[in-house]
Amino acid sequence: KLYWDNSTVAMNTFFGALMPLILCLLLLVPVIHDGFTDFLYGQEYVPPYAALFLILLSLAGIMNVAGYSFSLEGKSAYLTYTLPLTGRMIFLGKLLASLVLLIPTYILTFLVSMAILSPDPRYMPLYFIGPVAYIIFNNAVGLLFDWKYANYTWTTPQEFAKNSKQAFFSSFGSLAVSVLIIFVGMTIMTAYPLLYAGIITGLLIIADIIIFLLTKNLKIYHY
Numbered sequence: 283k284l285y286w287d288n289s290t291v292a293m294n295t296f297f298g299a300l301m302p303l304i305l306c307l308l309l310l311v312p313v314i315h316d317g318f319t320d321f322l323y324g325q326e327y328v329p330p331y332a333a334l335f336l337i338l339l340s341l342a343g344i345m346n347v348a349g350y351s352f353s354l355e356g357k358s359a360y361l362t363y364t365l366p367l368t369g370r371m372i373f374l375g376k377l378l379a380s381l382v383l384l385i386p387t388y389i390l391t392f393l394v395s396m397a398i399l400s401p402d403p404r405y406m407p408l409y410f411i412g413p414v415a416y417i418i419f420n421n422a423v424g425l426l427f428d429w430k431y432a433n434y435t436w437t438t439p440q441e442f443a444k445n446s447k448q449a450f451f452s453s454f455g456s457l458a459v460s461v462l463i464i465f466v467g468m469t470i471m472t473a474y475p476l477l478y479a480g481i482i483t484g485l486l487i488i489a490d491i492i493i494f495l496l497t498k499n500l501k502i503y504h505y
C-alpha cells in the first residue's frame with residue numbers, strides 16, 4: 283500500500299518499467315516506424331544491429347529507476363535486519379523484488395521490438411540476455427552502494443527517490459556505464475558488430491557472477 287499509494291514511487295515505476303515498452307509500442311505507428319528504421323539503417327557511425335543492441339541496453343538502464351524503492355536504506359530497514367536471515371538472503375531478496383517488477387516488462391519490450399523490427403536472428407539471444415544481465419548488474423550495484431553507505435534516517439519513499447545511492451546509480455551510474463560501453467568498443471563494434479554484442483553480453487554476465495560471489499559473506503548489519 284505504501285509503495286503504490288506514493289506518487290513519487292508510482293511515477294518512477296511508470297517511467298522506469300513501462301516507458302521502454304511504450305516506446306517500442308510507438309513503433310507500430312507507421313510514421314514513427316519509418317523514421318526509426320531510416321535512422322537505424324541510414325546512420326553511418328554504427329552498424330544497424332549493433333546500434334539496436336545499444337538502444338536496448340539503454341532502455342534496460344532506464345528501467346533501473348523503477349527499482350530504487352527496494353533498497354537497503356531507511357528507518358524501516360532495521361525491521362528486515364531483525365529477521366533470522368543472512369546478509370546474502372536479504373540482499374538477494376531485495377534484488378529479486380526489483381527484478382520481479384522489471385524482467386517481465388523487459389520481456390514484453392523485447393518481444394514487441396523483435397516482432398516489429400525483425401532483426402538478424404543471430405542477434406536475438408544477445409538482445410535478450412545482454413539487457414537482462416545489465417538490469418541485474420545495475421540493481422545489484424545500486425544495492426551494494428546502499429549497503430556500504432546506508433542512511434537509516436529516511437522514513438518516506440520520496441527521500442529514497444531523491445537521495446538514496448540506488449536512485450543515484452539509476453540516473454548517473456547507468457549513464458556512465460553506457461558511455462563506457464560505447465566508446466571503449468567503438469572499433470570492435472564497427473568491424474565486428476556481432477562479436478561486440480557477444481563480448482558486452484559476456485562481460486555483463488561475468489559482472490553479475492562476481493557480484494553474486496561478493497555477497498557470499500555479506501554482513502548487512504550496521505551498528
